[in-house]
Amino acid sequence: MEPAEIIQHSGGVIGVSWLMVALPLLGAAILLLFGRRTDRWGHLLGVAMSLGAFAVAVAAFVQLLGLPEAQRRQGVRLYEFIPGLADMGLLIDPLSISFALLITGVGSLIHIYSIGYMSHDPGRRRFFAYLNLFVAAMLLLVLADNYVVLFVGWEGVGLASYLLIGFWQFKPTAAAAAKKAFIVNRVGDFGLLIAIFTIWTTFGSVAFNELTGGAVDGAISSGDASQGTITAVGLLLLLGACGKSAQLPLQSWLLDAMEGPTPVSALIHAATMVTAGVYLVVRSGAFFEAAPTAQLVVTIVGVATLLAGAIIGCAKDDIKKGLAGSTMSQIGYMMLGAGLGPVGYAFAIAHLIAHGFFKANMFLGAGSVMHAMNDEVDMRKYGGLFSVMKVTAATFMIGYLAIIGFPLLSGYFTKDGIIETAMEHNQILGWLAVVGAGITGFYMSRMVFMTFFGKRRWADDAHPHESPSVMTVPLILLSIGSVFLGAFLILDNRLMRFLAPAVGLPEHLPGFHPFSVPGLTTLALVAVGVVYAWFRYGAAEVPRLAPRGSFLTTFARRDLYGDALNEALFMRPGQWLARFAVFFDNRGIDGLVNGLAAGIGGTSGRLRRIQTGYVRSYALSILFGAAVVVGALLYVGNM
Amino acid sequence: MTTHYLVLSALLFAIGAIGVLVRRNAIVVFMCVELMLNACNLAFVTFARQQGNLDGQIIAFFVMVVAAAEVVIGLAIIVMIFRTRRSASVDDANLLKY
Numbered sequence: 001m002e003p004a005e006i007i008q009h010s011g012g013v014i015g016v017s018w019l020m021v022a023l024p025l026l027g028a029a030i031l032l033l034f035g036r037r038t039d040r041w042g043h044l045l046g047v048a049m050s051l052g053a054f055a056v057a058v059a060a061f062v063q064l065l066g067l068p069e070a071q072r073r074q075g076v077r078l079y080e081f082i083p084g085l086a087d088m089g090l091l092i093d094p095l096s097i098s099f100a101l102l103i104t105g106v107g108s109l110i111h112i113y114s115i116g117y118m119s120h121d122p123g124r125r126r127f128f129a130y131l132n133l134f135v136a137a138m139l140l141l142v143l144a145d146n147y148v149v150l151f152v153g154w155e156g157v158g159l160a161s162y163l164l165i166g167f168w169q170f171k172p173t174a175a176a177a178a179k180k181a182f183i184v185n186r187v188g189d190f191g192l193l194i195a196i197f198t199i200w201t202t203f204g205s206v207a208f209n210e211l212t213g214g215a216v217d218g219a220i221s222s223g224d225a226s227q228g229t230i231t232a233v234g235l236l237l238l239l240g241a242c243g244k245s246a247q248l249p250l251q252s253w254l255l256d257a258m259e260g261p262t263p264v265s266a267l268i269h270a271a272t273m274v275t276a277g278v279y280l281v282v283r284s285g286a287f288f289e290a291a292p293t294a295q296l297v298v299t300i301v302g303v304a305t306l307l308a309g310a311i312i313g314c315a316k317d318d319i320k321k322g323l324a325g326s327t328m329s330q331i332g333y334m335m336l337g338a339g340l341g342p343v344g345y346a347f348a349i350a351h352l353i354a355h356g357f358f359k360a361n362m363f364l365g366a367g368s369v370m371h372a373m374n375d376e377v378d379m380r381k382y383g384g385l386f387s388v389m390k391v392t393a394a395t396f397m398i399g400y401l402a403i404i405g406f407p408l409l410s411g412y413f414t415k416d417g418i419i420e421t422a423m424e425h426n427q428i429l430g431w432l433a434v435v436g437a438g439i440t441g442f443y444m445s446r447m448v449f450m451t452f453f454g455k456r457r458w459a460d461d462a463h464p465h466e467s468p469s470v471m472t473v474p475l476i477l478l479s480i481g482s483v484f485l486g487a488f489l490i491l492d493n494r495l496m497r498f499l500a501p502a503v504g505l506p507e508h509l510p511g512f513h514p515f516s517v518p519g520l521t522t523l524a525l526v527a528v529g530v531v532y533a534w535f536r537y538g539a540a541e542v543p544r545l546a547p548r549g550s551f552l553t554t555f556a557r558r559d560l561y562g563d564a565l566n567e568a569l570f571m572r573p574g575q576w577l578a579r580f581a582v583f584f585d586n587r588g589i590d591g592l593v594n595g596l597a598a599g600i601g602g603t604s605g606r607l608r609r610i611q612t613g614y615v616r617s618y619a620l621s622i623l624f625g626a627a628v629v630v631g632a633l634l635y636v637g638n639m
Numbered sequence: 640m641t642t643h644y645l646v647l648s649a650l651l652f653a654i655g656a657i658g659v660l661v662r663r664n665a666i667v668v669f670m671c672v673e674l675m676l677n678a679c680n681l682a683f684v685t686f687a688r689q690q691g692n693l694d695g696q697i698i699a700f701f702v703m704v705v706a707a708a709e710v711v712i713g714l715a716i717i718v719m720i721f722r723t724r725r726s727a728s729v730d731d732a733n734l735l736k737y
Contacts (some may be wrong), residue, residue, distance in 0.1 A: 598665060608737040609737060611735075611736050611737045612733065612736055612737075613732075613733030613734060613735055613736030613737075614729070614733050615668070615729045615732070616659070616660050616661070616729065616730075619659050619660055621658055623656060623660070
């Protein structure tokens with residue numbers, strides 16, 4: 001089934017769906033413009049705006065469910081944005097509303113959690129202003145009905161991410177990490193921009209409702225667009241997606257981004273913003289389905305990243321960086337799913353939503369642990385925390401079981417869907433994804449064993465305690481989602497049928513096969529990973545200082561030498577170029593100008609010696625000149 | 640017939656020019672300048688006679704007028720220089736230089 005037509009609509013809640021963007025934006029504006037006056041109640045306003053957006057999203061969702069399937073793509077045109085190019089318009093369809101619910105739902109929980117987490121921070125109001133700004137930009141990104149408005153949101157989340165990673169800007173590492181995230185994202189944004197330019201010149205439109213699969217096929221068959229152009233558009237969109245979603249080769253910023261406050265890592269760098277790349281690929285399905293090469297590259301990038309992220313996750317002692325590696329890896333799964341066509345889209349989005357819950361849950365859990373341990377992030381200084389913070393530990397464990405794919409929890413259904421689909425598509429990719437799941441079992445178990453079990457390796461001044469309920473209640477709500485969402489979305493192909501009006505429906509609906517060979521192998525490998533982790537980090541003593549480790553450990557600790565590679569390939573040549581430019585400017589251009597001036601100055605310095613001040617020498621030159629003139633006149637007169 | 644006058648004029652001019660170039664006393668230099676002017680006047684008058692028109696004589700009058708004005712100003716300057724520096728040597732008045 002092809003995606004449905006978009007119909008213009010202006011009634012009901014969908015007609016005022018712009019409130020979803022406007023409310024958090026208003027919150028950010030009030031908090032930033034009124035400054036310190038809002039310090040006392042700023043966080044409450046931030047939470048209220050986020051909850052307001054959530055309420056609008058839920059109401060719009062309910063209204064959408066009440067419509068027949070063919071009418072479930074509702075466009076809301078607001079005003080002319082760039083005349084002749086794009087309108088400011090929103091698109092409420094199953095895909096965007098799924099994201100909107102995730103962003104506002106998980107976002108609101110994280111807002112509430114942040115009240116507790118940031119309670120001692122003097123910049124709490126600014127923090128909530130940025131969080132609201134992020135929610136507004138992210139909603140604009142997913143609700144946009146054309147690529148230009150999407151790009152506005154895309155840059156907005158980039159800005160919010162930059163501001164929040166560098167929130168503690170007095171820490172040089174945080175400032176550097178923010179800058180790094182911004183610069184690496186710029187590379188991806190560049191790809192997205194070129195893609196939008198190409199789409200505009202090829203199709204004369206940037207609106208989603210004019211860029212359907214039919215339009216792309218039509219352009220190819222009529223010769224308006226070559227196959228190469230479509231492939232190029234796909235690859236450029238993928239470049240944009242790679243930047244935002246920290247996929248290879250633009251993955252390097254995500255691990256450093258953990259310098260930001262933990263709720264930021266949970267909201268932006270785990271649950272929502274980093275999945276924008278997956279959204280972009282799914283939303284641009286029309287291009288990818290017409291360009292098999294681009295699709296193949298998407299799946300390869302996904303698999304490469306899911307393995308790279310998993311390997312990095314195995315060696316990190318910093319709990320947040322371990323989770324960041326895991327995020328990379330899980331988004332790799334989503335990318336893989338997004339590269340598999342309409343069957344994969346639903347699994348990718350299902351995994352995305354489930355991941356949004358369990359990863360936000362674990363990040364917030366990690367934040368709760370850090371809150372208890374005086375902001376210590378080194379897992380080698382944790383251990384045995386289960387007995388002191390039971391709620392945090394239990395919710396974290398639920399997230400953990402969900403991500404490793406423990407039967408009947410969220411990850412089990414969603415990840416299995418991606419693996420099965422990949423297996424049908426390409427055996428190699430499928431088996432690599434299975435291996436990745438096994439590694440996930442290992443590194444997540446390592447994290448749990450090092451943090452909550454084993455001997456207490458705490459610092460002397462650590463007195464861990466359970467976090468206040470404003471932090472634990474969001475954890476509990478998120479963990480409930482982590483348990484049930486996967487089954488709810490996947491069984492009966494519920495999400496796939498819901499998304500059909502937006503992304504199309506495959507001809508054969510996949511069934512759920514719990515006892516297939518890949519499914520059982522995945523479970524077996526995960527079990528092996530868990531058991532191995534138990535022997536290494538559960539049963540055995542964990543040294544408080546990281547052992548030197550093998551070559552492979554160093555490889556993973558250094559983020560697979562990604563930074564070193566970037567440095568050697570881009571940073572150093574860039575520095576050389578800059579140094580050469582400085583040299584050329586100083587010696588070349590300045591040299592020319594200064595040399596000319598010095599030459600003229602020197603010559604005139606010599607020439608002025610003629611001015612002796614003696615009247616007779618002037619008189620002599622006058623006489624001489626007069627003689628020359630007379631001689632010349634005589635010569636001319638005699639000719 | 641007029642050649643002698645022209646030769647005399649050339650001699651007077653040369654004597655005046657050499658005087659300007661080699662003498663140091665400002666008064667003498669000034670007198671040499673006057674000598675050159677009068678050499679020119681002589682040449683003008685001679686040519687007027689030779690050509691049979693009055694142009695040269697008219698110009699000679701102009702030169703005399705200009706020379707008279709020049710003498711007034713020039714002498715005033717020389718007197719002022721002498722008063723301030725107690726010297727009328729043109730080589731001493733060499734401040735206006737590089």
